[in-house]
Amino acid sequence: MRIVIDRRGDFEEWRDHARHLLSAGIRPDAVEWLDRAALGDDLFGADEATFETKAALTVPRGFVECAQVVVCHADLAAYGVLYRLLWRLQTERHLLSITTDPDVVRAHQMAKSVGRDSHKMKAFVRFKELPAVEGRTQRQFLAWFEPDHYIVGRTAGFFQRRFTDMDWVIATPKGSASWDGDALTVSAHPACNPELVDDTDDLWRTYFANIFNPARLKVKMMQTEMPKKYWKNLPEADLIPDLIAGAEERVRAMAAKPATTAPKFHYSIHKIKG
Amino acid sequence: MKKSLKHRLAILSDAAKYDASCASSGTTKRDSSRSGGLGSTEGSGICHAYAPDGRCISLLKILLTNFCIYDCAYCINRSSSNVERARFSVDEVIWLTLEFYRRNYIEGLFLSSGIIRSSDYTMEEMVRVARDLRLKHNFQGYIHLKTIPDASAKLIEEAGLFADRLSINIELPTDAGVEAFAPQKHPANIRRSMGELKLKIDEAREPTLKTKRRKRFVPAGQSTQMIIGADATNDATILGTSARLYGGYQLRRVYYSAFSPIPDSSQHLPLIKPPLMREHRLYQADWLYRFYGFDIAEITHGRADGMLDLELDPKLAWALANRDRFPVDINRADKEMLLRVPGFGVKTVMSILTARRHKRLKMEDLARLKVSLKKVKAFIVADGHTPMNLLDRSDLKAMFMPRPEQLSLL
Numbered sequence: 001m002r003i004v005i006d007r008r009g010d011f012e013e014w015r016d017h018a019r020h021l022l023s024a025g026i027r028p029d030a031v032e033w034l035d036r037a038a039l040g041d042d043l044f045g046a047d048e049a050t051f052e053t054k055a056a057l058t059v060p061r062g063f064v065e066c067a068q069v070v071v072c073h074a075d076l077a078a079y080g081v082l083y084r085l086l087w088r089l090q091t092e093r094h095l096l097s098i099t100t101d102p103d104v105v106r107a108h109q110m111a112k113s114v115g116r117d118s119h120k121m122k123a124f125v126r127f128k129e130l131p132a133v134e135g136r137t138q139r140q141f142l143a144w145f146e147p148d149h150y151i152v153g154r155t156a157g158f159f160q161r162r163f164t165d166m167d168w169v170i171a172t173p174k175g176s177a178s179w180d181g182d183a184l185t186v187s188a189h190p191a192c193n194p195e196l197v198d199d200t201d202d203l204w205r206t207y208f209a210n211i212f213n214p215a216r217l218k219v220k221m222m223q224t225e226m227p228k229k230y231w232k233n234l235p236e237a238d239l240i241p242d243l244i245a246g247a248e249e250r251v252r253a254m255a256a257k258p259a260t261t262a263p264k265f266h267y268s269i270h271k272i273k274g
Numbered sequence: 275m276k277k278s279l280k281h282r283l284a285i286l287s288d289a290a291k292y293d294a295s296c297a298s299s300g301t302t303k304r305d306s307s308r309s310g311g312l313g314s315t316e317g318s319g320i321c322h323a324y325a326p327d328g329r330c331i332s333l334l335k336i337l338l339t340n341f342c343i344y345d346c347a348y349c350i351n352r353s354s355s356n357v358e359r360a361r362f363s364v365d366e367v368i369w370l371t372l373e374f375y376r377r378n379y380i381e382g383l384f385l386s387s388g389i390i391r392s393s394d395y396t397m398e399e400m401v402r403v404a405r406d407l408r409l410k411h412n413f414q415g416y417i418h419l420k421t422i423p424d425a426s427a428k429l430i431e432e433a434g435l436f437a438d439r440l441s442i443n444i445e446l447p448t449d450a451g452v453e454a455f456a457p458q459k460h461p462a463n464i465r466r467s468m469g470e471l472k473l474k475i476d477e478a479r480e481p482t483l484k485t486k487r488r489k490r491f492v493p494a495g496q497s498t499q500m501i502i503g504a505d506a507t508n509d510a511t512i513l514g515t516s517a518r519l520y521g522g523y524q525l526r527r528v529y530y531s532a533f534s535p536i537p538d539s540s541q542h543l544p545l546i547k548p549p550l551m552r553e554h555r556l557y558q559a560d561w562l563y564r565f566y567g568f569d570i571a572e573i574t575h576g577r578a579d580g581m582l583d584l585e586l587d588p589k590l591a592w593a594l595a596n597r598d599r600f601p602v603d604i605n606r607a608d609k610e611m612l613l614r615v616p617g618f619g620v621k622t623v624m625s626i627l628t629a630r631r632h633k634r635l636k637m638e639d640l641a642r643l644k645v646s647l648k649k650v651k652a653f654i655v656a657d658g659h660t661p662m663n664l665l666d667r668s669d670l671k672a673m674f675m676p677r678p679e680q681l682s683l684l
C-alpha cells in the first residue's frame with residue numbers, strides 16, 4: 001500500500017493516514033510512505049483506497065507528544081517507525097516504557113534529532129532588518145535559515161512569543177513562518193535565500209571577536225555545539241578561522257610584553273607616591 | 275576624540291570575557307504575547323553562538339566601564355593596569371541589548387562594571403539599565419547584573435526587581451587569597467552581601483498576605499565565581515568553599531574560572547596557561563555534589579594532596595577507589611547506587627528504572643541507550659553479564675587512562 005505525504009512534518013496528515021491503515025488492518029511492513037515533493041511529476045501516485053473510519057483511537061499518553069516531534073524528521077522512514085509503534089501499541093500497551101526496545105529507541109533518537117534541530121533553530125536564526133514599510137510602525141525583519149528537519153511549524157510559536165513587537169519572516173528551504181502582529185502564518189513552500197545585509201551584524205562580529213579568550217582555545221568543543229553546517233548563515237562565523245589561527249601568537253605576544261608602570265590615576269586614587 | 279561605539283564595544287567586551295558565566299537558564303517562564311513587547315524566557319537558556327574557546331555565548335556580556343578605582347591583582351581592569359579605558363552610557367547599553375536581541379544574537383544582557391567614583395554611583399547606573407529595559411522598553415529577556423561590592427542594600431533590592439539573576443563574586447577560594455589579591459575587597463563584606471540577598475530572595479518567595487502573590491525578585495537566584503589557579507589553594511578547599519556557598523547562601527551556581535593570563539598583568543601572578551582541565555574536573559565534581567548525591571569529602575578523599583585526578587573524571591576515580599561498592603546489579607540496585615556507576619548519567623538511570631519494571635535488562639539494552647559498555651562493564655551486573663574479576667585487576671585504572679598525548683607548552 002502506497003501512501004503519499006503532501007505536507008512533511010504535519011502530524012495530522014500522518015494521523016489520518018495511520019487511523020485508516022490501522023482500521024483496515026494493514027500491517028506496517030505492507031505500507032510504503034512516499035513524499036509528494038520528491039515524486040515530482042513521476043506519478044506512481046498513491047493507491048486509491050477508501051477505508052471506513054472507526055471510532056477514535058486511544059493511545060498511551062506520551063505517544064502523541066512523541067509522534068508530533070518524530071513526524072518532523074527529514075527521513076521519510078519516520079512515518080513508518082511511528083506507524084509500527086502505533087500498530088504494536090494495540091497489543092503491547094507498555095511498549096513505550098520499554099525504553100530499550102529497538103523501535104522505541106529509534107523513535108527516541110529521531111525525536112532527539114528533531115528536538116536538537118529545533119533548539120539550534122531558536123539559537124541560530126539571525127534576523128536582518130528591512131526598510132520600514134509605509135504606514136506601519138512595526139520594524140521589519142527577515143531571517144534565512146536551513147534546518148535539517150521539517151521544524152518551521154513547531155518552532156514558529158517560539159519566535160512569535162519572543163519577537164512580538166516586530167514584523168518578521170523566517171524563510172527556509174523547508175517552509176516559512178511569518179508574524180505581522182496579529183497572525184502567525186506558516187507555509188510549507190520552500191523559499192529562497194534573499195541574501196540580505198544588516199549593518200548591525202558588524203557590531204555583533206566585533207563582540208564575537210572580543211569575547212573570545214585566545215588563551216582558552218577549544219576548537220572541538222565549539223564545533224560540536226556549533227557544527228559547520230550552520231556557519232554559512234551566521235554573520236560571525238567567517239571570523240572563526242582567523243581567530244583560531246592567531247590565538248597562539250596573541251597569547252605569546254601578551255606574555256612577552258614587558259611590565260609597565262601603572263598609570264598616573266592609579267597613584268592618585270590610592271594616594272601612593274609614583 | 276570620543277571613541278566610536280564599535281571601538282568601545284571591543285574594549286568593554288574584551289574586559290568582560292574573564293567572567294565565566296553566560297547562563298540564561300533557571301528563571302521564570304514569560305513571554306511577550308500578551309504585553310506586545312519584546313523578549314521571552316522559556317526555561318532552559320539558549321546558546322546563540324560559541325566562541326572558538328568552546329564557551330557558550332548566550333548573553334551580551336559587557337562592562338558599563340572598565341575604569342576602576344580598585345586594584346585587584348588578577349583583573350585586567352585594575353587601576354594599575356595600562357589597558358585602554360572606555361565607558362558606555364546607560365542608553366548605549368540599552369540600545370545594544372535591544373538591537374542584538376532583535377536580531378536573535380542573544381538571550382539578554384549580563385552587565386558588570388569597574389567601579390567609578392563610588393560603589394553606589396556605579397550600581398545606580400547599572401540598575402537604571404535594567405529598570406529602563408523593563409519599564410521603558412517592555413523587555414522580557416534575561417538580565418544578569420553583577421552587583422558592585424559594597425553597594426547599598428537599597429540599590430541591590432531595586433536591582434533584584436528587574437534582574438533575573440544577581441551575582442557577587444567571591445573571587446578567590448580563601449579569605450587570605452582575597453585579602454592578598456584584592457586589597458580593597460573584604461571577604462566578610464562579600465559574605466554579608468550574599469547573606470542579605472539570600473534573605474531578600476527568601477522573603478520574596480513568601481506570598482504576601484494581601485494579594486497572595488509572590489513578588490518577582492531575582493527569579494534565577496544568585497551565583498558567584500571563583501578564580502582557580504591564581505594561588506595555591508587545593509581542590510578540596512575550593513570544593514569545600516563551594517559546598518558552604520551552596521548550603522549557606524543557596525547559590526544557584528558557583529562558577530570556576532581558570533586563571534587566565536591577561537594583558538599587562540601584575541607581576542605577582544603566574545603567567546601560565548589557564549588550567550582548563552582542572553577547571554573541568556572541578557565542574558564535574560561540583561555536578562556530582564549537586565546532582566549525584568556525593569559528599570565533597572568522598573570526591574576529594576582519593577588523594578593526599580587534596581587535588582582531583584586530572585586524568586580521570588571524579589566519578590570514575592571514586593569508583594576505582596571504592597571497588598568494594600561494586601559491581602552494581604542494574605536490575606536491582608537503587609537509584610542512588612545506579613547514579614554512582616561511572617558511565618551512567620541521570621537520564622540513563624531514569625531509563626533503566628522505567629524499563630526494568632517490564633523486563634530484565636541485558637548489556638544490549640544498555641547499548642541501545644547509548645551507554646559505553648566499555649566504560650561500565652567492569653562495574654555492573656546485568657542479565658547474562660557479570661564483570662568476572664575485572665574489579666580485582668590491578669591494571670583496571672590503566673584501562674581507563676587516556677592515551678598519552680604530547681604536552682603542549684605555553
Ligand code: SF4
Nearest residue numbers: 342344346349352388
Ligand atoms: S573591582 Fe572588579 S573591575 Fe575593579 S579591579 Fe577588582 S575585579 Fe576588577
